[in-house]
Amino acid sequence: MSKLFKQSLLYAIGEIIPKLVSFFLLPVYTHYLSKTDYGIISYTNSFVMFLFVLCVLSLNTYVLRFYFEKEDETYRKRLLGNFYIIITGINLLLSLLAYLLMPIIIEKYNIQVPWNPYFKLAVVSNFLEVFSVIPLVLYRVKQQAKWFTFLSLSRTLLQMLLIFLLIVVFKWGILGHFYGRLFSLIPFFFVYWAIILRNATLNFNFAELKKGLVFATPLLPGALAYLALSLSDRIILERFVPLSQIGIYSLAYTLALTLNIVIQGFYKAVEPEIFQQYGKVGFNTFIKKTQSTFFLIVYMGAMFITLFSQEVFKIMASKEFYEGYLLVPILMIGVIMTGQNVIFGGIIIAEKKTKVEGIATITGAIISLVFNLSLMKYGGVYIAAISSAVSFAVMNTILYNKMSYTEKSLKAPLLALFLFIVISFGLFYIVNISFSLFALLIKFLLLLLYFILLLKVFKIPMRDLLTIIRRK
Structure with a gap:
């Protein structure tokens, strides 16, 4: 496991810097460019990502x-x-x-x-x-x-x-x-x-x-559908809201996707390992240990980014973008689902069920398109954020049900997600805590509480976690 975590760390660094370009440049974009300019960047990026997938064909x-x-x-x-x-x-x-x-x-x-x-x-x-x-x-x-x-x-x-x-x-x-x-x-x-x-x-x-x-052909519709699932919100938003609103939404999405840096870094390292371990005696044990530790990291990362998104927007973005932090808790649910997809999707491909991967992603994309097209005119950027969460959740449910992995279970991930929603939504939409030193203290305490609860949920002893950290 120590080799895998070292590889994951290196891949994460390789993913972190490219993905953090937009994040590091936020002060530049939000102070030297307008909301409309940022909307143009987001919209063209969405188109280019579709073109990139078509050029590679999986x-x-x-x-x-x-x-x-x-x-x-x-x-x-x-x-x-x-x-x-x-x-x-x-x-x-x-x-x-x-x-x-x-x-x-x-x-x-x-x-x-x-x-x-x-x-x-x-x-x-x-x-x-x-x-x-x-x-x-x-x-x-x-x-x-x-x-x-x-x-x-x-x-x-x-x-x-x-x-x-x-x-x-x-x-x-x-x-x-x-x-x-x-x-x-x-x-x-x-x-x-x-x-x-x-x-x-x-x-x-x-x-x-x-x-x-x-x-690869069965994977291509899935890859395109995955992009439609991920990017259709911004493309459809262009039909219903000004580019300035797309700019605010895209800024919130950029912050939520910083968690995807860790997810993609882990994916780069673990996917070849899944393929190599598949069919061997210790495959189930490998998946179980890898999944528990990875999910712990994903959920903790999600909570950390969400709780302190208000501070990030306050410090790094200009005032006209500030309201975007309220979108982060909803968007983060979809990002968490992509973390689960790393494990579920890796197992499905190792089992050579590429059609299942495609069907799951296409289903999620259809739900996203229907959801956005039918409801976006009523809720704008908030409908787009909810659509992302719902679509990724449906996709992961399909992958989970089609896996042949005998020790699969959704009990722990669902409980971790429930706790995330209760804490983050309660703080942002019910209490609506303001930006202050007292708020920072409350958030740190909530983060610590969530970490302790996650250790119990994923049944990871603290000594095992310390051992992994030392090896890494």
Whole structure:
């Protein structure tokens, strides 16, 4: 377990810095850009994430899953090189289509965000971003977390520096965000190619492509549905509320998603371990111990971020964004569900039930779309936040019911979630405690109480937790 936690920590750092770009830049965005500007950034980011998934077609999951099928190093190098070429071709085709069709779509549907320059710059940046997929998979399958972290960290620091300089020093305004991201990706485009040329054998194997598509195709609708589930709120919001409201909502979502940094870091480390341990004698014990400790971290992280979101908004954001902290407790429920999905989804894929993963995510996406389209006009950003929580909960319920894992149980996670809702919702919506030193003391005491309760809920002795920390 100590190796897994060390890997998780390194992957988390590799995930933390990229995901924290928006968080670290909050004072810049909220003091130098308007709520509308931040809404434009969020809206274009939502579109680009869909385009990114289409360009990759979930083929990176096939590479990750089947890299361990053979011990032959020649096979592994050809596998990596083959899918690097395939994804490059798909990326080029779809980027050109987006470049040609998006101006027409934006004009036809009167989308508030113009194609030039915002969407155009976002499409070009996405084209360069896709080249990072296979190099990062390479470091994961080789369990070289240090190199994964270094690659992610160096590019992100460059991006942060460029965005800061362009917005604050050179006064480029919102364009500083788009050009800062683009300029940071250009040198790493060549770095990614260098990594592949050194560690893979470039080739095109049509038979392997067919196998990859058969495996990954059921995952693609799920991946797209997952994005629809995660991002449809902001896309639909554009139809019902001003971009300024999307800006406030997106800021709250950014804060809630800081927990996703830990979740994704753990996912990067544990997914290969699940695949390797699956079918072995100690698999059930491995999952049980890993799940309990991970869920403890997820729920504690959720409570910490939620309780102190008011202080974060007060310190880091300008006054016009302040009301967004009230959305954090609701949004955090959906983020907690994504944490559970790491374990449930990993087991489902190890069992090769990729269709189940797709069905669960599509179901969640449909619920999200219906919920948002039918109710958003009545509740705006609050309906969007509730929709996220409900949809992710339904998705996880489906995954849980379809798992063959014999020792599965939802009793502890549900109790932990109930306690989270009682404490956070009670403090934010019933007591409505104000920003003060007394409030900080109350929140620290509630956080400590929740930690003690979680140890009981997940049946983790304090001595075991201290042992894990020392090993890490």
